[in-house]
Amino acid sequence: MFDELEALREAVRGLLDGQTAAPGMWGRLCKEIGVAGLTVPEELGGSGAGLTEAAVVLEELGRVLSPAPMLGTVLAVHTLLGLDDDEARERLLPAICTGERTVTVAFLRDGPALFRDVTAADTVLAVTDDGVHEVNTGIDVGGSLDLTRQVGTLRLDRAAGRRLTGTAPDLLPLACATLAAEQLGTAGRALELTVGYVQQRHQFGRPIGSFQVLQHRLAEAYIRVQAARSACEAAVQAVADGTADAPLLAAVAKVTCSETVRAVAAEMMQMHGGIAITWEHDAHRYLRRAWATAQMFGSPESHVARLTPTVVPSPY
Template structure:
C-alpha cells in the first residue's frame, strides 16, 4: 500500500473502533471469559479483513504485509481493545510463515484469515522469553508456557522450543490452560501446560534464527501498540486540560502545563518515528532490523510510561479512580514494558 492508502486504511480501522470499541465495550470485554468481544473481532475481520492482512493470497489472505498489520495494532492500542490481533493474526501467523512449512500454512492460515481460527504462540518460560517453557523430546512436548496471548480462546497452539516450532491442537489430551492474574486487566494472559503431548513439527529451519526473528516481530508490534496508546493519552490530556478550570482559567493555558504537554508531544513523535523504522526494517528483512527494533523497544516503552504518568498527574485524583480510563492506560504501559522481554543491555552512545 502507498502512504495515502495507509492513511485511508487507518482511518477505516479507527472509525470502526470508535463506534464499537468504546470504553464501556472494552470494560465489558475485560469481564468476559475470553477477555474480548467476539463481535468486535468478527467486524474487524469481515468488514476490514484485519486478520488476513499479513497472510499471503495463496492461503486466502490479503497479501498486504506486516506493516499493515501493525497499523491495526497501533489503532487497537488507542482503545486497549484486546481482540486476537497481536497474539494470533500477527505472532501466530508470523510463526507459521517463519517455519517455512507450506502444508501447515495451507491448513491453518485460511481459518485465521477468515477470523474463525485463533492461534496462540506458547513461548515464555517462568523467567521470560529467553528460555522457552516447553521442551521437546522428539515429537512430544512437555512443560509450561507462561504469559500466552490469546491462549484461552486459541484453537491451535504453536510451541516455540529450542528444537524448533511445533503445532498442537488446543484441545489435545495432555494440554491444560488456566488464566493468570495480570496487572493489566484489559489483556488476559494464559498459562498452558503440556504433559507429554504428541505434536506436529513445523518445518526444519534453524530454531534460533526463527526465535530471533519472531522476537523482532513481537517487539515491533508492541512498539506500534505503545505509540498508538501514548498518542491517545496525549490527546486525552490536551482535551482535559482545555476543559478543566482553576482560578478562572483552563489549566491547559498555564505555561508550565503547556511545556509538559509539548514535551509529551515530542516524545510521541520521536517514538512513532522509531516504531515506523523498526516495522519497516523487520518487514523488509533489513540488516539493521535487530538494531532498529532494539531502539524502538527501549524508546517506545519509555515514552508510553512517561506520557501516561504525565496524563495521570495532569488529570489529578480522577485519574486513579476505577471509572476513568487513565489507570487502564497506566497498567497497559507497565505490562507492555515487560511483554516479550527487554533488551539485555541499554543502548549506549559512542563518543
C-alpha cells in the same frame, strides 16, 4: 500508499468506535476489514499486504486498549510462513484470515510459557529449542496488571500436539517492532485525552492547560510521542525489508516506545488528578497497559543492557 494506509486506519477506527470490547469484534475486524490476513499471501486467503499495514491496525487497537489478538496473529502468521510445513500453512492460514481460528505463539524456555494472547487462541504455536509444535491444550488464566486484557499460562505436561516441519524464524525483531506500534497508539491516545482534559478543567477561573508548567510537560510528552513514531516506523520498515540492522532498530523501538508510553500515561494520571484513579475513568487503564506492555519481549532495561556492548563509543 499513504492514502491506502489512511483508508485502512479510518476503517479500523470507525469499526472500533464506541464498541472496543464488544463481543465478536475480532471476528468483525477479520471479516469486514481483513486485519488477520494482511500479511498472508493472496493464494492462502490473505490480502498480500505487509507489516506496515499490520502496524497501522496495531496502532489503532492500542489507542483504544483493545483486547483483540492482532499481535499474536501477526507472529503466528510469520512463524507459519517461515516454516517448511506446507500442510500446516494451507490448513491454518485461510482459517486465520477469516477469523474462524485464532492462533498465537508462545515462547518456551525453562518453565511454563506466558503470553498475553493465549487466552483468546484456539491453537498455540509453541516455539521450543527443538522446533515449533502446534498445540491445542488447556490454558490457566491468571491475573494481570492490564485489566483490559487477560494473560494466560500455557502448560504442556502430557499435552497433545504435533511438531511442524522446519525451523522457527527469529521472531524477536518482529515482536518488538509490532508491539512498538501498539504502544505508539496507546501513548498517542493518552496524550490526546490529556490535552482535551486540561482544556476543559478549570482552576482559578481559567483552564489548567493555560498554566505554563503543564504546557511544558505536555510539549515534552508530544516530543516523546513523535520520537517514538520515528523509531517505530523505522523498525517496522527494517523488519519488513529484512535488513541487517532490523534487530537493532526493533530493540531501539521497543525501548523508545516502552519508555514513552509509560511516561505519557503517567502524565495522564497526574494531570487528571483524583478522577484518574476512579474505576469510571480510563486513565488508570492506560497506565496499566503501558507498564504491562513495557515488560513484554524483554524490558527496556534488558534491551539496553543487551545492546550496550555493541554500541561504538563516540570519539568526541
